[in-house]
Amino acid sequence: MPFSSSRQGGSRGLQPHWVLLIALGSSLLGVAAPELRLGLLLGLGLFVYLWRSQYRDGFLWFSVFPGLLHLLSSPASWEQAWFNWFQTTFLLWIFGLLASKFQRQERWAVWPGLGLLVLYPSGLVLALLLGLHLLWGLMREWSLAQSHGHRFWWSSAGLVALVLSGAVLFLGFGYLEVGWPSPTVRMEQNHAHETPAATAAQEASEASGLGVRWVHPAGSPLKPWLPFLNQALDGLQLGILLIVALVLVLAFWGHRARGRSGRGSFLLPVLAVALTWAMLLAGLRGSSQWGGLAWPGTLEQPAASVVEWQDRMLPPGFIEAGYLLAFLMALGGFFLLLGTLYVVFQLRQAEQDDLPAHLPQHPQQTPRTAIQDPIREAYRTFEQQMQHLGWSRPPFVSSARFAEELAARQPQVKAPLFRLLELYQQVRYGGRSLPQHAQEARRLAEEIPRRFPSP
Amino acid sequence: MIASWFLRIQQQIEQAIVGKTEVVRQALAALLAGGHLLLEDVPGTGKTTLARVLARSLGLPYRRAQMTPDLLPSDLTGVYSYHNGEFRFRPGPIFTNVLLADELNRATPKTQSALLEAMQEGQVTLEGQTHSLPQPFWVIATQNPIEQEGTYRLPEAQLDRFICRLRLHYPEPQAEREILRRLRSTIPEEALQPLSSAEEIVQLQKQVRQIHLEPDLEDYLLSIVQATRQAHQVLLGASPRAALALQRFTQAQAAIAGRDFVLPDDIQTAVVPVLAHRLLLHYEARLEGARAEQILAEISNSIPVPVEV
Numbered sequence: 001m002p003f004s005s006s007r008q009g010g011s012r013g014l015q016p017h018w019v020l021l022i023a024l025g026s027s028l029l030g031v032a033a034p035e036l037r038l039g040l041l042l043g044l045g046l047f048v049y050l051w052r053s054q055y056r057d058g059f060l061w062f063s064v065f066p067g068l069l070h071l072l073s074s075p076a077s078w079e080q081a082w083f084n085w086f087q088t089t090f091l092l093w094i095f096g097l098l099a100s101k102f103q104r105q106e107r108w109a110v111w112p113g114l115g116l117l118v119l120y121p122s123g124l125v126l127a128l129l130l131g132l133h134l135l136w137g138l139m140r141e142w143s144l145a146q147s148h149g150h151r152f153w154w155s156s157a158g159l160v161a162l163v164l165s166g167a168v169l170f171l172g173f174g175y176l177e178v179g180w181p182s183p184t185v186r187m188e189q190n191h192a193h194e195t196p197a198a199t200a201a202q203e204a205s206e207a208s209g210l211g212v213r214w215v216h217p218a219g220s221p222l223k224p225w226l227p228f229l230n231q232a233l234d235g236l237q238l239g240i241l242l243i244v245a246l247v248l249v250l251a252f253w254g255h256r257a258r259g260r261s262g263r264g265s266f267l268l269p270v271l272a273v274a275l276t277w278a279m280l281l282a283g284l285r286g287s288s289q290w291g292g293l294a295w296p297g298t299l300e301q302p303a304a305s306v307v308e309w310q311d312r313m314l315p316p317g318f319i320e321a322g323y324l325l326a327f328l329m330a331l332g333g334f335f336l337l338l339g340t341l342y343v344v345f346q347l348r349q350a351e352q353d354d355l356p357a358h359l360p361q362h363p364q365q366t367p368r369t370a371i372q373d374p375i376r377e378a379y380r381t382f383e384q385q386m387q388h389l390g391w392s393r394p395p396f397v398s399s400a401r402f403a404e405e406l407a408a409r410q411p412q413v414k415a416p417l418f419r420l421l422e423l424y425q426q427v428r429y430g431g432r433s434l435p436q437h438a439q440e441a442r443r444l445a446e447e448i449p450r451r452f453p454s455p
Numbered sequence: 456m457i458a459s460w461f462l463r464i465q466q467q468i469e470q471a472i473v474g475k476t477e478v479v480r481q482a483l484a485a486l487l488a489g490g491h492l493l494l495e496d497v498p499g500t501g502k503t504t505l506a507r508v509l510a511r512s513l514g515l516p517y518r519r520a521q522m523t524p525d526l527l528p529s530d531l532t533g534v535y536s537y538h539n540g541e542f543r544f545r546p547g548p549i550f551t552n553v554l555l556a557d558e559l560n561r562a563t564p565k566t567q568s569a570l571l572e573a574m575q576e577g578q579v580t581l582e583g584q585t586h587s588l589p590q591p592f593w594v595i596a597t598q599n600p601i602e603q604e605g606t607y608r609l610p611e612a613q614l615d616r617f618i619c620r621l622r623l624h625y626p627e628p629q630a631e632r633e634i635l636r637r638l639r640s641t642i643p644e645e646a647l648q649p650l651s652s653a654e655e656i657v658q659l660q661k662q663v664r665q666i667h668l669e670p671d672l673e674d675y676l677l678s679i680v681q682a683t684r685q686a687h688q689v690l691l692g693a694s695p696r697a698a699l700a701l702q703r704f705t706q707a708q709a710a711i712a713g714r715d716f717v718l719p720d721d722i723q724t725a726v727v728p729v730l731a732h733r734l735l736l737h738y739e740a741r742l743e744g745a746r747a748e749q750i751l752a753e754i755s756n757s758i759p760v761p762v763e764v
Contacts, residue, residue: 057738058738058742376763379763380763383762383763393762395759395760396755396756396757396758396759396760397760398718398719398720398723398760398762399719399760399762400718400719400720401720425716425718426716428669428762428763429667429669429671429672429716429717429718429719430667430669430714430715430716431667431669431716
């Protein structure tokens with residue numbers, strides 16, 4: 001018999017997929033720069049930990065965390081630390097995606113990676129891709145709603161994704177022309193421009209003609225308005241962040257209202273994604289040229305082909321008008337977001353109102369009331385009388401369970417009660433007709449309630 | 456007839472298995488419903504013993520396959536061997552009435568898949584030849600929910616083919632004491648006698664299909680199944696096969712209780728064992744600590760039972 005327990009020892013050995021994963025992890029560690037290896041090791045440990053837990057398909061959600069090590073340790077510069085975080089996260093994403101060949105992983109957590117990949121050379125491309133991402137989210141939610149038979153239903157996670165996508169979209173538009181660094185960054189930027197090296201770098205950039213199209217408000221005819229634009233965009237940023245916070249609070253509130261345990265663990269993936277997007281924003285908001293939190297400036301220079309494409313495609317003056325355009329688009333988008341949120345909540349409310357109050361998500365069971373049968377009639381009379389006495393049967397409790405509960409409270413009625421129940425079940429669920437027992441059923445239905453105390 | 460058959464078997468099984476009356480009842484209901492049984496619990500709770508005792512009491516031929524990662528599909532189904540100038544089919548352990556697939560989730564998906572046709576169709580196809588399995592063909596699979604190392608999660612298609620998943624849980628203190636006493640000097644399993652036969656079981660399975668299900672209860676059953684597809688925590692709800700399984704299982708439960716019709720209570724008690732293992736929950740729901748059993752209980756408690764109002 002080849003199926004003996006002697007082979008069981010082999011099953012506890014190293015499995016082929018673990019060998020492959022170890023090889024993959026080792027390769028990643030091998031190709032990674034030395035300063036990234038600690039973060040990667042941490043990430044691989046996290047993978048093993050999650051694998052052995054009930055969240056074994058959640059690695060990609062959490063893979064943004066190990067890279068934070070670079071931000072916590074004392075980095076040479078924020079710029080370098082952020083770049084290290086990006087590299088660590090990206091390598092762990094690759095690892096997680098390959099690992100998903102062996103074990104299902106939630107892969108949509110890596111969608112923000114698209115944004116990372118297209119941060120350069122063109123903010124316009126970024127904005128378009130984020131727009132597509134948002135559209136994809138909408139389509140996904142829409143198809144989910146259809147498949148669930150709802151007219152429109154937006155999950156809390158979908159709402160958060162929408163808001164975060166919208167936020168980055170607006171910030172992407174801002175980056176397109178204005179570059180609007182935060183006050184802190186602006187201070188650093190002003191300080192940086194005072195140094196000869198920075199001035200030389202800016203001059204070189206202007207001479208090359210590349211920087212003008214990206215972050216060069218100095219030459220803009222709208223220069224007097226820039227402080228106002230920056231203030232307004234800062235306000236927009238704050239508003240968007242407030243909305244994100246509000247949605248998170250509402251999601252948590254709704255979670256508690258549905259009677260779930262308030263462990264808050266459901267917020268972890270949302271926070272992980274929020275962190276990813278926040279890091280993305282950090283990359284968007286500045287550049288090495290401006291002294292902001294970003295990756296090396298060489299990466300930010302647009303390719304010559306893109307510049308040529310812009311020169312060919314964009315009409316003269318478009319770049320300058322872009323300041324105003326970006327602001328208007330961001331402002332319009334902000335109100336669009338508010339409107340979308342309002343419509344979504346209205347639709348959800350309307351849909352909930354359509355459903356029966358006691359049954360929010362299940363089809364209503366229509367009770368059949370064809371009770372010409374005298375035994376069924378007798379049982380109905382019995383339940384009505386019991387209800388008058390304060391012993392009503394909840395709609396989700398069967399007649400047998402109801403009878404057991406009654407018998408437990410008044411043991412002396414057990415025998416007649418179970419007799420009535422037996423007759424009723426035979427007729428109601430057994431498809432029988434028992435006219436010879438109709439009189440008995442009526443008698444029991446009147447007798448049993450009398451043995452219960454009056455309310 | 457089915458009720459007396461059940462009592463006969465149950466009384467004998469309780470000599471060897473202590474304090475598992477409900478599990479034994481549901482396991483035998485699974486057999487009468489013509490479905491396969493998945494036993495899931497931590498090691499040492501008596502899964503394999505229960506399977507062995509069931510097979511012995513039923514008087515059915517019984518084979519055990521220890522599912523290890525190096526087990527090949529042909530190790531289960533059988534092979535063609537060349538002998539004296541001709542190919543002869545050498546049947547594997549699957550050609551039996553009761554197959555105990557121990558630690559099923561340790562086998563590779565390929566080997567697990569080899570069971571699919573057998574479980575669904577009652578036949579095995581090899582080299583273009585279809586071989587019928589003896590009737591009744593009953594797979595009792597065990598799996599350990601704790602150990603993740605070296606296991607392959609059963610695919611949804613495979614899980615769907617088990618009519619129910621039962622958990623044995625740890626025995627009550629009194630029952631555990633009784634186990635110690637009974638097994639101190641004797642092995643109750645050895646005293647078990649075959650009390651049934653393959654022919655009788657096939658006959659009983661046919662009788663189960665005649666159990667009456669009132670149209671109202673049909674609606675009630677379908678409402679529960681459909682609600683699993685609409686529950687927001689559920690990614691993959693119960694399939695039409697699950698609805699069929701639920702219907703058949705409730706019929707078997709009614710027959711065991713000595714009735715020729717199904718009660719709403721039969722449906723309510725069958726919901727968790729029949730549907731829980733088929734639901735695939737959303738990742739977020741699992742993060743929130745939701746469990747299929749809990750979701751099904753909520754669903755059961757939200758759909759009105761068809762009773763006079």
